[in-house]
Amino acid sequence: MKQDIFQAIADPTRRAILTLIAIQALTPNAMAEKFDMSRQAVSKHIKVLQECGLIKPEQSxxxxxxxxxxxxMKEFDNWLAQFRTMWETKFNQLDKVLSTIKKQKK
Amino acid sequence: MKQDIFQAIADPTRRAILTLIAIQALTPNAMAEKFDMSRQAVSKHIKVLQECGLIKPEQSxxxxxxxxxxxxMKEFDNWLAQFRTMWETKFNQLDKVLSTIKKQKK
DNA sequence: TATATGTGCAACTTTTGGGTTGCGCAAATT
DNA sequence: AATTTGCGCAACCCAAAAGTTGCACATATA
Incomplete structure (x- = not known):
């Protein structure tokens, strides 16, 4: 089962894991202690994150x-790029498009 | 049921809807024609997107x-910001952190 | 006014996903 | 060598989500 990066981030626990290990790498047990959750549950989240390449294991x-x-994670940024211009421009272009469609219908 | 923006974006059909209507506003029927999917199925996705505020209805x-x-959508960008510095810096700080932890264990 | 069209809502089925339990294995500890 | 510890894997359970079907309602159109 190939995991999707969007689906991986949908879960709040997995987002918390990412925020944690962005600061410092952790073992599954260490993560489980941070959350009130069993190690096996955390391990499942780890598997999802690893399968889509968001985290990497380092055996010690x-x-x-x-x-x-x-x-x-930068892949998200790439996807977001298609919308970025829309919130950066103060002048909302959507209203223009919408009214254009309405005119076409008449 | 308050919808989460991360969960809303997790579904590929909903992402496709967003990409479509970012260009021009569409009706549910028009969307259903684009995808190979029933109108009611699309309507459910619309409901999710609307509940979390990613899309807005305009009655005509x-x-x-x-x-x-x-x-x-910018909320997503804000969340992403916490990681942005990490892929922008050529020098990977993670390796440093990792080795630091290993040293602490000794 | 009768009919067609566009839509949302509710009930139901099927699929997916998060969590637990139990197991086996390899590395550390005694 | 025996025990403990850290981990992954597989089977199972339950809740949530995706999709379908059927319906009701309001707005167009004839």
Whole structure:
């Protein structure tokens, strides 16, 4: 099951994980302690995040440190770019488009 | 049921709707024709998008044109901002953090 | 006024997703 | 060598979400 980066971010726990490990890499157990949640539940979220490339594992003995992958997160930024001009321009172009459609109907 | 903007964006059909109406406002029927999907299914997605404020309805007789709300989308951009510095800096700070943790363990 | 069209709402079915439990394995500890 | 610890994997349960069907209602059109 190939995971989607948008779907990965939809879950609030996974967003919290990303915010945490953006500061410092953590093991699954360490994450589970931060949230009031079982290790296995956290592990499932880790799997989703890892499958879509948002986090990367780093083995250290029997512990695994997961760290954040900013490059993958940039894909969001790329997707958002198509809308960015719309909130940056004070002059709202949507109203223009809408009225244009209405005129065409007449 | 208050909808979450992250969850709203998670669905590929809803993202397609946003991309479509960012260009020009559309009615539910017009959207359903674009996708291979029933009007009612599209209407459900519309409801989700509307509840979280990403789109706004504009009544015109018996038709309803839904248009994109860029301001709401900017909330997503705001959340993304916390990670932006990480992919902008060429020098990857994560490796530093990771090695720091390892040292602390010793 | 009768009919067609565009829409939302509610009930139902099917699929997906988050969480728990139980297990096995490998690395550390005794 | 035996035990503890950290982890992933698989099976299962339950809640939520996506899609379908049927309906009601309001606005156009004949």
């Amino acid at each position: 003995g029997r512990e695994i440190y997961y760290h954040f992958n900013p490059k993958k | 007789g018996r038709e309803i044109y839904y248009h994109f709300n860029p301001k709401k």
